[in-house]
Amino acid sequence: MEVALVAVAGRWATLVLREPMHGPASYGELWARLPEISSKVPAERLQVLGERELVARQRLPGFPVRTTYRLTPAGQALRPLLVELYRTGARPAGVQR
């Protein structure tokens, strides 16, 4: 459980994971979907997600530099967990805010 939690429990981690879930996403796209946040935060998240090989980075040639992020198979394996997190949090008679 700890193992799964460290992957998913950091601040904004779920949102950072959700973008590349349905296909490659650039850093800017990712960032734009996060509400008013410093650029450091997704960078940090992506770094640890990269180290754990949950997301893969790919730099595109040219200028300005572009990078796309995609989920590795291990990253895709987190999907059911994210779904369950959503279901549990959204459950009507469920967990209190």
Next chain:
Amino acid sequence: MEVALVAVAGRWATLVLREPMHGPASYGELWARLPEISSKVPAERLQVLGERELVARQRLPGFPVRTTYRLTPAGQALRPLLVELYRTGARPAGVQR
């Protein structure tokens, strides 16, 4: 997701939830299952879990005082999430430590 995560992501939260999952558990039982931890930690966890009405406290009469904790229906609703956390963390090709 945030809602579900705050319920489950605190340190030792999963272990604190697991004990009363299969029936009432006393504070001492709970504590004994946690590896070498200060008594403050489960107390703190149980307090917030109580405030969120995920666990219910019941004091037994007599001396010394005994208290049993049981999960509320909302607490039971966390079960699929805990199962999924376990599955994801334990998956062979899964998330890296």
Next chain:
DNA sequence: CGGTATCCACGACGATACTG
């Protein structure tokens, strides 16, 4: 554009001591 470097603040974690 896609980051890194530096610094700060706050809250969680945990030890120790104490209480009803």
Next chain:
DNA sequence: CAGTATCGTCGTGGATACCG
């Protein structure tokens, strides 16, 4: 037995500034 009180430490989150 079942906690509370107090205090210290450390990590995380975040702002701001800067770089290739």
